[in-house]
Structures are given as structure tokens and as C-alpha cells.
Amino acid sequence: MLVHICCSVDSHFFLEKLQKDFPDEKLTGFFYDPNIHPYSEYQLRLLDVKRSCDKLGIELLEGEYDYENWLEAVRGLENEPEKGARCEVCFDKRFTTSAKKALELGEKKITTTLLVSPLKSQEQLKRVGDEFYKSHGVEFVAVDYRSGGGTQNQSRVTKEEQLYRQDYCGCIFGLTMQRDQQNKLMDEMFSPISGQMLPASIEERLYMYTKRNNLEDEGKVYKIIKQKFLNYRQFKCKLTSGKKDILEAYALSYSTLPRKKAQGRIEFSHNGVHYFNREEIKFITLQTYNDLSKSTYKSVKELIYNPLDFEKEQRLRAVVSGSDYDITPIIVVQDIPQAKLMLELDAKVYEDTKEKLIIFS
Secondary structure, rough: EEEEEHHHHHHHHHHHHHHHOOOOOOOOOEEEOOOOHHHHHHHHHHHHHHHHHHOOOOEEEOOOOOOEEEEEEEOOOOOOOOOOOOHHHHHHHHHHHHHHHHHHHHHOOOHHHHHOOOOOOOOHHHHHHHHHHHHHHEEEEEEEOOOHHHHHHHHHHHHEEEEEOOOOOHHHHHHHHHHHHHHHHHHOHOOOOOOOOOOHHHHHEEEEEEEEHHHHOOOOOOEEEEEEEEEEEEEEEEEEEOOEEEOOOOOOOOOOOOOOOEHHHHHHHOOOOOEEEEOOEEEEEEEHHHHHHOOOOOOHHHHHOOOOOOHHHHHHHHHHHHOOOOOOOOEEEEOOOOEEEEEEEEEEEEEEEEEEEEEOO
């Protein structure tokens, strides 16, 4: 039986049940999910599915990540709600590709771990499954592992196996609507030009779960916990001098400006920190930045495209500001300008939750 797999949270419990209920079937996993966006999230889910299948002794095949074709398939259905017409088209595309893979492998049956997801309609899945059975001749096995306490058991297995538990279905349209309803920043879509790994980002989780796999290979004991913290994302930083001359400027993380704009001049300096006469803004030169961080940046532009990692930058901020709780703008420039300045800074500090890896041995 070919098993279409969407994520480890659904697949691990689902595959365990299939192994028990279909002991004579050779199960082959097929990870085909071009709907998942961004690609880093796709990589993270695939990483965890591979680990899960390895644990269960199930072969896993990866389908093509043909995201552009998926977008074309759901064109015009972008605003459909979860479990609506977009989802049905998405199922149809994934089922058709899975059916072709089953035929290629000589399999007569297929099923999907989407059946166990509480975010999906089993009736909708069965309807699509029955349709492609008629057209492709591959039987769709519509098992129900949600009822009879199945959802609770799935949650238990997820916790015991320390699986990656994503908090959205996968597609950009579902994510957008979900974050709008939650009135929450869609920070999954942030990917800074600097390549800096942002806190609670998909890239940070991908790094952590890769490390988790390495710890298991080394036989080390670990635990994944969640912790609340204040997160930060920066949208824009622009510094203008005099008659609209744009200066290269870099705002340290957790720099915030309530009204997003401030005009004024450098008022005074102390111990290498230059104080603006508006909004408690501080300026430091690139040389000061290099001295404090023991780095060797030759230009602010280089710093913008290749900054320190987030934690090192936070330690530098604490040194400059004299506080671990400072969120005023700290701006790095090549040289301290004497002309009137306009700083435009759009950034947000917000409550968030992230995962942390605790290593016992």
C-alpha cells in the first residue's frame, strides 16, 4: 500500500495503526506536498517524516516539489476557507500524483495521512479518493483513526516521539487567513537578505531539529520544550541626511520607533555612543561596532548583508545601552553625520513562543 504523507504529526500515529491493522501489507511512504510554503517549512516537515519512517522501518519516497504547478492548480481559489474548494483541488492534485506513483510501483491500494488530520474533512477526502479510484483504478483505503479517542492518542504519540508540531496546514493561503484571524504577525514569511537566523523562525527550527537528529545518532538524551519570549521583526530601516542623501545605516535587532519616523540631530556623545535629540535614538560608528563585537566589517553595507548572529547582536546591544531590556533604536553608521537626519524605522516587538533543545548527556 502506498501511503501519501503530509507531516510526521499525522503520519507517525497513522502508520503505526496501519502496521497493526494491515500486517500483511508492505507500506511505502510517499511525501508529495507541493502546497507547503515556504520551502524551508517543506524541508523541516520532510526531515521529521524521514526520522519517523526510519523509526517505523518504512521506506519513504519523496515526490517533486512542483510549487508553481500547485499555485496554477488552485488559481482563483486563494480566498477559499480551510476545507473549502481549494483544499479539494489540492487533494485531487496530490492524490492523482500518488495514484500514478502507486501504478508505477505496481501497488493496488493507496491512502493518505490527511485522513487523521483534524484540520481536514474526511468526507471531502473520501469523495476525492472515490473519484480518482474510478479514473485510475487504484483503491483508496479510507480508514478512520480519529474517532474512538484516536485524536487524543495521536497527541500522546506526538508528545512521546517529540515530533515537529507545525501550527498551520502548509499552504500560503491557509496561513494568511489563519494569522489574520489570530491577529498575529505572519513571521513564517520573513527571510532577511542578510540570511540571519531569526528567533522562532522556520530556519531556526530546521537547525534545531537537525541537531535533534544528530543527538539521537550519538545516543544522547534530550528534551524539546517551549518557552514564551519577546520576539522581533524589522520591516524597514532608512536614514536620510540633509537634502535627501541616503546614508548606509544598520539598526540593531530590537530597535523600535513608535511613530516609525524621527527627525533631529546628534545632540551629544559619551563613551563612543552618540545621542539623538529625538526618541532616545543612539548612533555608533562602524569602528565602535567592530571594537565592541571583535569583528572586522569594512563597510556598513557588508554588515547589512552579513550581520552577527542574533544572540551576539543582543549582547552587543546590552553593552551599548547598558540594559538587557532596552528597545530604543541603536543605529550603526560609517561616520557620525552632523547634518539634520531623518530616521525611518518600522519594526515590531511581540509576544511569541519558541522551542528549545535541552541536552541531558
